[in-house]
Each structure stands twice: as C-alpha cells, then as structure tokens.
Amino acid sequence: MALNEPSFYILAALAQQPLHGYGILTQASQLRPTDQYGQRPMKISTVYAALERLAAEGLIEIDSEQIHQGRLRRYYRLTRAGNLALQEQTRRYAALTQAGQRRLAL
Amino acid sequence: MTALPSATSVADPLVDASDLHRAELAYRRILRLLPAPYRRDWEADLLGAYLDGVAARLAAVGAGPVPLAVSLSDRLDIARLAARLHLSGDPSTGKAFIWGEALRRMVLVALLAQVGFAALALCQLAARIAGEGPGTGWGESRGEILLTVGSLTITVLTSLLWVSITWLLITHRRAPMRVACLAQVAWVFATSGFNASAAGLDRQALVVQALEPTVSAVAAALLLAALVLAFHPDAPPVNRRAWLTRFAASAVAGVVVFAAAPSAGADPNSTAIGWQAFATTRCAALACLAGVCTLGWLATSKRRRRGHLQRRVMLALLLALVWSAAGVFAAALSLAQLAIGEHGGPATTLAPEAFSTAIAIVMATAFALHARHLLHRYPDQASMTPHPAEETP
Numbered sequence: 001m002a003l004n005e006p007s008f009y010i011l012a013a014l015a016q017q018p019l020h021g022y023g024i025l026t027q028a029s030q031l032r033p034t035d036q037y038g039q040r041p042m043k044i045s046t047v048y049a050a051l052e053r054l055a056a057e058g059l060i061e062i063d064s065e066q067i068h069q070g071r072l073r074r075y076y077r078l079t080r081a082g083n084l085a086l087q088e089q090t091r092r093y094a095a096l097t098q099a100g101q102r103r104l105a106l
Numbered sequence: 107m108t109a110l111p112s113a114t115s116v117a118d119p120l121v122d123a124s125d126l127h128r129a130e131l132a133y134r135r136i137l138r139l140l141p142a143p144y145r146r147d148w149e150a151d152l153l154g155a156y157l158d159g160v161a162a163r164l165a166a167v168g169a170g171p172v173p174l175a176v177s178l179s180d181r182l183d184i185a186r187l188a189a190r191l192h193l194s195g196d197p198s199t200g201k202a203f204i205w206g207e208a209l210r211r212m213v214l215v216a217l218l219a220q221v222g223f224a225a226l227a228l229c230q231l232a233a234r235i236a237g238e239g240p241g242t243g244w245g246e247s248r249g250e251i252l253l254t255v256g257s258l259t260i261t262v263l264t265s266l267l268w269v270s271i272t273w274l275l276i277t278h279r280r281a282p283m284r285v286a287c288l289a290q291v292a293w294v295f296a297t298s299g300f301n302a303s304a305a306g307l308d309r310q311a312l313v314v315q316a317l318e319p320t321v322s323a324v325a326a327a328l329l330l331a332a333l334v335l336a337f338h339p340d341a342p343p344v345n346r347r348a349w350l351t352r353f354a355a356s357a358v359a360g361v362v363v364f365a366a367a368p369s370a371g372a373d374p375n376s377t378a379i380g381w382q383a384f385a386t387t388r389c390a391a392l393a394c395l396a397g398v399c400t401l402g403w404l405a406t407s408k409r410r411r412r413g414h415l416q417r418r419v420m421l422a423l424l425l426a427l428v429w430s431a432a433g434v435f436a437a438a439l440s441l442a443q444l445a446i447g448e449h450g451g452p453a454t455t456l457a458p459e460a461f462s463t464a465i466a467i468v469m470a471t472a473f474a475l476h477a478r479h480l481l482h483r484y485p486d487q488a489s490m491t492p493h494p495a496e497e498t499p
Contacts, residue, residue, distance in 0.1 A: 021155035022162070044155050044180075045187035048148065049340060053196075071130075071157055072150040 003089045006042060006050045011059065011078060011086040018063035018077040021047065051076065059085055129160055132176050139188040141202065156180060186338070195341040209336040214349060216329050217272040218356040224265030225360025231262055233364075260297045267293060271330075275337060276349045283337075287330045294323040 003011065006028070013019060013027035021044070029041040054060045059082035063075040078086070100106075133156050137149055159180075176184075193206035234254075267290045274283035298319035337344075 020158075021151055022158035025155065025159075043183050043186070044152070044159065045183045045190070046339075048152055048155070049187060049190050052144075052148065053340075056198075068154070070127075071154040073154055074151045 002092075003085060004050075006046050007054055007059075008086070008089055009042070010047065010050050010054065011082055011089075014060060014076060014078045014082070015086060018075040020066075020073040020075050021051070024051070024076065054082065058082075129176075130157055133157065133180075136176050136181060136184050139184055141188075141191050144191050189335040190338045190340050193336055193338065193341070195338070206336060206341065209332060210341060213329065213333045213336050214275075214344070217268065217275065217333070218349075218352055220265070220268035221272050221353055221356040222360035222363070224269045225357040226364050227261045227265040229361055229364040231258055234258065264290070264294060264297070271333070272353060275333070276344050276346055276353060278343050278346070280337065280339075284334060287334055291327050291330055294319075294326045298323040 009028035009031045010024055012031055013024050019027060025042055025044060025047050028047065032040065032042070051060065055062075055076075058079055060076045061079050063077040066073045066075070130153060133153055134149075137145060137153065140149070140152075192202055193209055194202035195206060197203050267286060271283055271286045271290060274280075274286060
C-alpha cells in the first residue's frame with residue numbers, strides 16, 4: 001500500500017509512542033525535511049484528514065482518551081498493519097534513494 | 107518559517123483557563139462548517155488540537171491575552187477541511203463524493219468552454235492582424251486604436267490564462283495551477299474597468315460598459331473558487347488522456363465556431379470583449395445547468411434514495427437560477443451596449459446571441475448525458491452507503 005507524504009510522516013511520528021492530535025502535528029512537522037522556506041509545519045486539517053483515512057484503513061487506532069484542561073485528548077497508536085505499511089514505504093524510499101545515489105555516483 | 111512549538115513544552119499556567127474557554131466557543135462556531143457526522147466523531151479531538159495550538163503559540167511568545175477570535179490561518183484551515191469533507195474524493199462517503207464529482211465535472215466542462223473561447227479569441231486576433239473580414243480595422247482615431255489594442259490584449263491574455271489553468275489541472279500540477287488561479291482573479295478584476303475608462307462614453311453607456319465586465323469578473327472568480335475547492339489534495343486525479351482529448355476538441359470547436367459564425371449571421375470580429383464576457387457568464391450558467399441536471403437525475407432516479415438529496419437539489423437549483431440570472435443580465439447589458447454603440451441595433455445582435463445560446467444548450471445537454479453515464483458506473487451501494495460516522499448513534 002503506497003502512502004502519501006502526510007500519511008507517511010504521521011505513521012512515522014506514531015512509530016515510537018502513542019500521541020494525541022497536536023503531538024502528531026508537531027512530531028510529523030519536525031520529520032519533514034526543510035526546504036528553501038525552512039521547516040514548514042503541517043496544517044491541522046491535513047493531519048486530521050489523514051488521520052480519518054488512516055483510521056478507516058486500519059493503519060492506526062485509538063490508544064486512549066484523556067481529559068486535559070477540560071479538553072479531550074485522544075491518543076492514537078499504530079496498528080500492526082500500520083507498522084507494516086510504514087516499513088514497506090520506508091524500504092521503498094530507501095530503494096529510491098539508493099538508485100538515485102548510484103546514478104549520481106554519490 | 108519557524109517550526110511549531112512542541113505540545114509537551116506548553117507552559118499551561120501562563121494561559122488563562124477562562125479565556126481559553128471563550129476561544130473554545132469561537133472555535134466551536136467555526137467548526138460548524140464541517141459535516142455533522144464528522145463533527146460527531148472528531149470535533150472534540152479537533153477542537154483540542156486547535157486549542158493546544160493556541161496555547162502553544164501563547165507559551166512560545168510568553169504570557170499574553172488569549173485571542174478570543176479564531177485566527178485567519180485557522181479559519182482558512184477549517185474551511186479547507188470542510189471543503190475536503192463536503193466534496194470528498196472517497197467513493198465510500200456517498201453523498202459527499204457525488205457532490206464532489208458533480209462539482210469537479212462542472213468545473214472541468216466550464217474550463218473546457220473557456221479553452222474553446224480562447225481558441226476563438228486567438229482566431230479573432232489573427233483575423234485582425236491579417237486585416238481580413240468585416241470589422242477587422244484598428245480604428246480611425248488614436249483613442250479608437252488604443253481601445254481596440256487594449257481590448258484585444260485583455261481578451262488574449264485572459265484566454266491564455268484560462269488555457270494555462272486548464273492545462274495545469276489536467277496534467278496534475280496543482281501548485282502552479284493555484285498560482286495561475288490567483289493571477290487570473292487579480293487580472294480579471296484589474297481589467298474589468300478598462301472598457302469604461304478608455305471609451306469616454308456618456309453616462310448610460312458608461313454604466314453598461316462598467317457593469318458587464320464586473321459581472322463577468324465575479325463569475326470568473328466564482329468558477330476559480332469552485333475549481334480550487336473541488337480539486338483538493340484528496341480529490342481523485344483528472345483522467346489525463348480523456349480530458350486532454352476533450353481539451354483539443356474544445357480548441358477545435360472554438361475555431362469551428364469562428365469559421366461558422368458568419369454563416370449564422372454573426373460577426374465574429376465585432377465583439378472581442380463580448381465573447382469573453384459570454385465565455386465567463388454563460389459558461390457559469392451552463393455549468394450550473396449541467397450540475398442541476400446531474401443532481402436532478404440523482405434525486406429522481408428510482409434506484410437511489412430520494413429524500414437525502416431533495417433539499418440539496420433545491421439549493422443547487424436556487425443557485426443555478428441566481429447564476430443564470432446573472433448570465434441573462436450580462437447578456438442584456440451586452441445587447442444594450444451594442445444598441446447604444448455604433449455597431450447596429452438589436453436586430454443584428456440577436457443572431458450571435460441566439461447562436462451562442464444554442465451552443466451553450468448543446469454543451470449542457472452533452473455534459474448532462476456524460477455525467478449520467480459516469481455516475482451510472484458507480485455501484486449503487488457504494489455511492490449511497492452512509493459515511494461510517496453516520497452509522498454511529
């Protein structure tokens with residue numbers, strides 16, 4: 001299953017520990033490579049559109065729900081399928097990188 | 107651009123809880139833009155993320171008053187999410203997907219019409235440069251020459267921008283397409299006053315000359331807004347081969363219309379700006395008509411459930427009526443403008459109007475049939491299955 005860029009960063013952010021929505025946003029934003037404009041944070045709408053899709057596909061699931069300052073914080077974690085999808089995509093990116101490096105003789 | 111402050115580093119004591127509560131109410135109001143089933147499942151979590159963002163921003167700059175209004179960037183962000191959800195690209199979402207597909211096809215057809223009129227405008231330019239056919243002169247006085255050159259320049263540049271936008275959309279280059287859309291909006295509004303300012307007409311003609319391009323500019327802006335909303339990142343990509351073929355067919359159709367106009371009693375060279383006005387207003391109207399045909403078919407088809415779509419069909423019909431009224435208003439202004447000017451009375455201008463309206467009807471009918479064919483291909487269950495969130499009590 002090919003993952004788009006936001007989905008990849010979200011799964012990667014969840015690889016180490018369960019996170020809540022804003023935590024995913026900050027971690028995923030830090031994982032993105034910087035470009036000429038610096039490190040661009042992801043939008044909350046992008047994260048939540050991806051979270052809904054990933055949850056529907058069974059790649060993430062709810063870990064727990066906590067109340068913080070009277071507000072709900074829902075923590076998400078990777079499922080086994082999500083872990084496999086992340087590994088597969090990481091291998092694909094690694095293969096692409098190696099192919100590019102061989103061609104460029106880096 | 108700076109990175110976001112980490113959620114774990116938020117110094118919560120710096121933030122006044124009652125102010126955050128007021129901010130929460132403001133966010134809740136904006137979040138009403140999202141579909142109700144989605145809000146039922148995600149609103150509390152989404153609200154928490156936005157408020158965490160507010161708290162983190164405040165903590166990053168030190169203690170200060172909590173903003174009681176939602177920031178512009180968050181408003182735009184929520185509006186973007188609402189567009190993604192209401193015009194979904196996922197067939198399993200049912201109604202939202204059908205709405206999204208209807209709007210995406212309406213926009214594509216309207217853009218193809220613009221490509222046709224761009225070809226027409228380039229034919230007009232070529233004929234004028236070659237000096238062939240009636241009405242191809244540049245004018246007698248310096249003012250007339252300036253008006254002619256200015257009008258043609260505006261028409262050709264506007265047309266080329268429409269062609270670029272359509273090409274970028276079909277070839278899946280979304281980022282430059284958005285830039286081109288912004289440029290087009292700025293361009294059509296900036297040039298909408300040209301005719302009136304350059305013409306030096308009396309008061310009655312000035313009103314006519316000023317209003318028609320403004321109506322066209324608003325119609326163009328609505329079309330571009332619909333384009334950006336409909337083709338969000340989750341929308342299915344445009345079928346490149348099929349729409350490139352239609353792109354070429356539209357360009358050929360524009361040339362054919364130019365060649366056929368004289369035999370229909372119309373002078374293809376006399377209304378350079380009028381053709382562009384026709385392109386924007388009439389195409390917006392025909393796109394709405396096509397959309398209503400699609401939704402009407404969905405609502406009345408026996409194989410689909412009626413109740414869910416009836417209200418939205420009525421809303422679409424109302425919008426189409428308003429939009430069509432704007433198109434008719436622009437056409438009436440166009441007639442009045444030509445009657446006032448020295449191009450002749452309504453008798454000679456009715457022929458091209460009738461000719462162009464006939465083209466619009468043919469295009470709308472073709473689109474309605476095409477949309478019906480396309481939507482038939484979606485399985486009934488998939489297209490009308492409720493969103494997973496709708497099933498939860």
